[in-house]
Amino acid sequence: MGPMNPSIPSKRDGLKTLLNQAQALSDDFTRDEVIAQIHQTGKEICHESIRYNDAEKMMRSEKLDRILTSKIWGFPIMLAMLGVVFWITIAGANIPSSMLAELFSWIEGYLTLAFKAIHAPDWLHGVLVLGLYRGLGWVVSVMLPPMAIFFPVFALLENFGYLPRVAFNMDRLFKGAGGHGKQSLTMAMGFGCNAAAIMSTRIIESPRERMMAILTNNFVPCNGRWPTLILLASLFMAAGYTGGAQTLVTASVVMGMVIIGIIVTLAVSWALSKTALKGVPTHYTLELPPYRRPKFWDTILRSTLDKSLFVLKRAIIIAAPAGVITWILANIMVGDMSVLEHVVAFLDPFAKALGLDGFILMAFILGLPANEIVLPILLMGYLSTGAMLEIENLTELKQLFLDHGWTWLTALNMMLFSLLHYPCGTTLVNIYKETKSFKWTFLSFLIPTVLAIGVTFAIAQIARAMGWV
Amino acid sequence: MKPLPSTHTHPRSLKQHKKSDDATFRIALAGNPNTGKSTLFNALTGLRQHTGNWPGKTVIHAEGTYSYNGNSYTVIDLPGTYSLFSNSADEEVARDCIIYEKPDVTVVVLDATAMERNMNLALQVLEMADRVVLCINLIDEAKKKGIHINEKRLSKQLGVPVVKTSARNREGLSHLQKVIKEMAYGKINTNPYRIRYSDELEEKISAIEETVLSTFGDRLPSRWVALRLLDGDQSLIDSLQHRIELRRKEVGAHGTDEPLYPVEA
Amino acid sequence: MSQSHIIPLTEGLPGQTIRIHHLTLEGTMRRRLLDLGFVPGSDVTVLQRSPLGDPVAFRVIHTTIALRKEESSQIYGELIGSEKNETTT
Structure with missing residues (x-):
């Protein structure tokens, strides 16, 4: 080891010499020769060591592709698969959801007794049981069953190898909108969680199209918004039906929302490619790997552990303090109204113009950290001012909404607002992490917000002007 | 973490x-x-x-x-x-x-x-x-x-x-x-297959490999680096430069001479 | 082979196999295509158009790769054969 460490500067000069030397010797054919040689060698090696015994079996995936990506069946099958996933989720989640709700309300009775037994003050019971516990109970019972069904079913499709085919089918549409076919894969991820989908946009190599995918990902409803969409669809849109028909109508309405989300995604992508993200679509290759039968239980176990429980944990961590805050706001009195009522009264005129009400808008604002808690906050808000009934079944829930002046327009606009509004806090943080830019992060907040307000405002005004409500 | x-x-x-x-x-x-x-x-x-x-x-x-x-x-x-x-x-x-x-x-x-x-x-x-x-x-x-x-x-x-x-x-x-x-544990001796290119390219590779060895010692796969440099791999050049800069700063700050690249055993 | 038989991949019909002659693409996309096996001398089979006509799926060294026409129109080769009639258009 030399005292002055002479090796370092010389190393820098050495690199310079090296580069000059390489540049002098290099020519345009080097790359082609190297790659051609690698391919040639690979071919020879494989030729010696690998035998293909059955040409027919090599074609299985291709045969399946001729149906799943065919001109006639490609899109219908895709929509049908989406519909089936929703149908399974909605139909399967109903019963466990109400069982969980009953369980939580049964436990709540004992908790209340316990609080009385130790002569706990009313405010403590309010904060912990009526705020925190009830909020948590809602999140778990409303969210866990659909997530525990949706994520594994989706993972099965993914492991089967269907998702790249979706990108293949959809690519032409995205190219038309100036985007990348892989954007549809990031959207598919967004059905689970937009925050995770923002990370998954890394599969899009071109920065321009990647930014487009980031800015529009929010228009596919994430897991935190499914419960809102599903619940409102089944309470208000499918009210006239029963049994299987009701599930079917609910699934159709939810799918309609998804299709609206996709159309908005394409429209916003197109608008961005003409304005802030000008440029030509960049190069594109997409591998369609062979279809593989997924390992059923492995897939279910891993998606449950990785996704369902993870998302639930996040929701609980955020919902717990939100429940407490909502309860406190509803119980601190300023004058003859609670803080909550002051806020609601302040928001109400604007919210009414959007076909919503002050409670709903407040729920969306307080729900910024996570979409999962919008519905629980709304319910806590309604309950804190209305009769303190316990929600044990959906009929009572609908009555609660009707008592607060809901119509089909309120339900529709809340669904649309939920679909279109700003991304949740975690997603915004991820967008900042990925773009390292306040400007783009702010835009990703602004674009959906303006859209959500614009669309709901327009629909509310039209519906009222036409006398539909 | x-x-x-x-x-x-x-x-x-x-x-x-x-x-x-x-x-x-x-x-x-x-x-x-x-x-x-x-x-x-x-x-x-x-x-x-x-x-x-x-x-x-x-x-x-x-x-x-x-x-x-x-x-x-x-x-x-x-x-x-x-x-x-x-x-x-x-x-x-x-x-x-x-x-x-x-x-x-x-x-x-x-x-x-x-x-x-x-x-x-x-x-x-x-x-x-x-x-x-x-x-x-x-x-x-x-x-x-x-x-x-x-x-x-x-x-x-x-x-x-x-x-x-x-x-x-x-x-x-x-x-x-x-x-x-x-x-x-080093109990398996390997003899990795190295592709042989045309005589002309091989000559160039050997010439550059020598300079690679004198610059970086045997810490980097010299033949591979030579080949990549001949191909004009800008990203590799940038990363080599970056590492040398990083190394220079570190030596300036600490005055120690730990190897920049892990030394082969 | 004469230059007149050389066609871009975009002109291949499903089922046809084309032996690649040259690529007119440059830069990263050229390198990416070479990595995927679209190298001069290798055989590419046209498999399937997507429902809206573009992109098109190709089989190259036992894998299926989809390319948009912007790229496949810049890959040229010679038509060397056609599998039994299995067109889907």
Whole structure:
């Protein structure tokens, strides 16, 4: 080891010499020769060591592709698969959801007794049981069953190898909108969680199209918004039906929302490619790997552990303090109204113009950290001012909404607002992490917000002007 | 959360010499997309995983651990790439890990149903590293499709061990772990296949390789670096320059002369 | 072979196999295509158009790769054969 460490500067000069030397010797054919040689060698090696015994079996995936990506069946099958996933989720989640709700309300009775037994003050019971516990109970019972069904079913499709085919089918549409076919894969991820989908946009190599995918990902409803969409669809849109028909109508309405989300995604992508993200679509290759039968239980176990429980944990961590805050706001009195009522009264005129009400808008604002808690906050808000009934079944829930002046327009606009509004806090943080830019992060907040307000405002005004409500 | 791998603080040289019974080895998994590489990673490490970003890159970095016969192994799941010619951030990350961080063993995961395409990456890795294991995964799918792979012959041709696995059925995993262990302890001699190019190109390579050796010593795969420089791989040039700058600053600050690149044992 | 038989991949019909002659692409996309096996001398089979006509799926060294016409129109080769009638258009 030399005292002055002479090796370092010389190393820098050495690199310079090296580069000059390489540049002098290099020519345009080097790359082609190297790659051609690698391919040639690979071919020879494989030729010696690998035998293909059955040409027919090599074609299985291709045969399946001729149906799943065919001109006639490609899109219908895709929509049908989406519909089936929703149908399974909605139909399967109903019963466990109400069982969980009953369980939580049964436990709540004992908790209340316990609080009385130790002569706990009313405010403590309010904060912990009526705020925190009830909020948590809602999140778990409303969210866990659909997530525990949706994520594994989706993972099965993914492991089967269907998702790249979706990108293949959809690519032409995205190219038309100036985007990348892989954007549809990031959207598919967004059905689970937009925050995770923002990370998954890394599969899009071109920065321009990647930014487009980031800015529009929010228009596919994430897991935190499914419960809102599903619940409102089944309470208000499918009210006239029963049994299987009701599930079917609910699934159709939810799918309609998804299709609206996709159309908005394409429209916003197109608008961005003409304005802030000008440029030509960049190069594109997409591998369609062979279809593989997924390992059923492995897939279910891993998606449950990785996704369902993870998302639930996040929701609980955020919902717990939100429940407490909502309860406190509803119980601190300023004058003859609670803080909550002051806020609601302040928001109400604007919210009414959007076909919503002050409670709903407040729920969306307080729900910024996570979409999962919008519905629980709304319910806590309604309950804190209305009769303190316990929600044990959906009929009572609908009555609660009707008592607060809901119509089909309120339900529709809340669904649309939920679909279109700003991304949740975690997603915004991820967008900042990925773009390292306040400007783009702010835009990703602004674009959906303006859209959500614009669309709901327009629909509310039209519906009222036409006398539909 | 454990710190992300850093290319210049990793005490490789110490560990290499000691090879005590409780040593921790670092294993990198390279491979094309859709080879079941992540399934293999999951099968090896179970739930002992954590993910983050590669320093300064928007590329997901997944690392996990497993124990085998009293040793602990850290597995780095490199991004799935078709090549290591720095066409993308993913490829740069995978390349840097293999040449600078020098994992104790680099496992190249191949899709048994698309061996020829996958062989391209394997051949590239064989030019960059000595301690390489080829893992032919999805062997169950290959069987279904009537593909027969003679792994003994392949191993002879390529000069490195070849292991067949079906990670999703947990087939061949313990054999893979055994081979990894033996290679980590230096009990397997490899003779990685090096592609021979045209005489003209080979001449150029030897000329530059000499300068590479005099500049970097044997810390980098000199033949491979020479080839990449001839190809005008700007990303590699940038990363070499960056490392030298980094090194210069460090020496200026501390006055020590730890090797910038992990020294081969 | 004469230059007149050389066609871009875009002109291949499903089922036809084309032996690649040259690529007119440059830069990263050229390198990516070479990595995927679209190298001069290798055989590419046209498999399937996507429902809206573009992109098109090709089989190259036992894998299926989809390319948009922007790229496939810049890959040229010679038509060397056609599998039994399995067109889907």
